[in-house]
Amino acid sequence: MSPTRATLPGGTRSEQLLLLGLLLVSAAVLAALFLVSVHTPDGRAADEHVRVWTVRELAGLQPVGAFLRSTFPLVLAATSVVLAVVALVHRRVAPVVAASSVVAVSVVLARLLRERLPRPPGGTPLDGDAVVNTFPSGHVAASASLLVAVLLLWPRRPVPRTALVLAAVVLLATALGSVVTHTHRPSDVVGSVLLVAAVSSAAVLVARAAAARGRSRPP
Template sequence: MTPAVVGRRVLGLVGVLAALYGGAVLTGEGQVVDASAFTGVARFDTVGVDPAGALREVAPLLALVVVVVMAVAALRRGRSRDVAAAVVIVGASFVAARALKAVLDRPYLGDNGYLDNTFPSGHAAGLTALLVAAVVLAPPSARTARLSVVLATVAAVGGYASVVSYAHRPSDVVGAVLVVAVVATVTVAVFGVDGPRGWPAWSWTAVGVAALVCLALLGVEQTMEPGVFDDVLQNIALSASVWLACLTCFLTTSPREREGVVSGQR
């Protein structure tokens, strides 16, 4: 990626992150919508909370084991640059998420979930960063859009588990993923590492349109009478938003040209 492309992507990601924080954390309406996810989750309390809590704790550990094994294999093949990039992505993402959580303020605008600031989620940042690192450590021929979609789905399931287990609001998870996206975009550019290739030319447009649809669904949901359909629609929109954020995290580390050409083994 050229510096201009990296700059545009980072500015775009930071802009979305700032808008998310401003809308979901600094406004009363945003806090209400964000915290209302817990109301929808509560309807499925008896079947979802305990498994989600276990998944939230176990998923990052399993991902860490896989990444360590991949890093050792990459080092044996002389791919020290890929390993260094992976280490920076994981370490810097986690530190950045923790630092933002400590620095950012959450004003009291009503009893909307936890009163303390939980934005962004450290667990979601750690899991997502590890999965992005897994793509960086994969053999160049395996760094495909298909692999990214699979890992983005894993990241989304693990991230939304924090919502289902009442550990975080949806904005915390999306914010964490955006932090990882910023770190990963800069890191792959600085280290000259190839991100996933093979994305269709319309990928960015599709993600943007889907994000707008999710926002529209949340807007419609807020006008509905409380009930099962209302809660299901809300969880669909919120979980889809998390998945789109995770997908963007992988998409933004890809080369600008997404014609599917795969680089050779270094």
């Protein structure tokens, strides 16, 4: 295997600690964001202020936002499937398992949290009902996790910087599309990104641990 190819991103000790830190920080900030933006009056007011400002300033982008919001997940899903097939052809199973885990766990967790987390009555209605919980955004969670899957399945390491920049632009466009189309609050989309960050960190850590155990076994 050439030095530019790898089954997963590098596995140095410092990178493992960085992933563990990202997992813990993302989970903690996700919980704090929900408690503040949903369960405190000041947090709900700030969230609504950002939402109104975004919708007002980017009102002209609503049709574009709706198109991107519906298109990006399909494009990302198709891309990840193609990369997964290529990876399996080259017998790179670990990144396929990690990428699949990130998408599946992120989407399921986002739905469970949105259905089970309580949202107190009051505040400004969104889609006609302020009581229905919209945190986190399942759509953004799906898009973000598919982006991570594409990066994990990318056939060469390191992933080109242009690909990382493009991924960030795609994620930002999807998040803004969910806000300007009155589908989600800013806290919903930020919460989804934090959720995917935590799940992705955990998935890569588990994949690396499994790979390390496999190497340590006698032939």
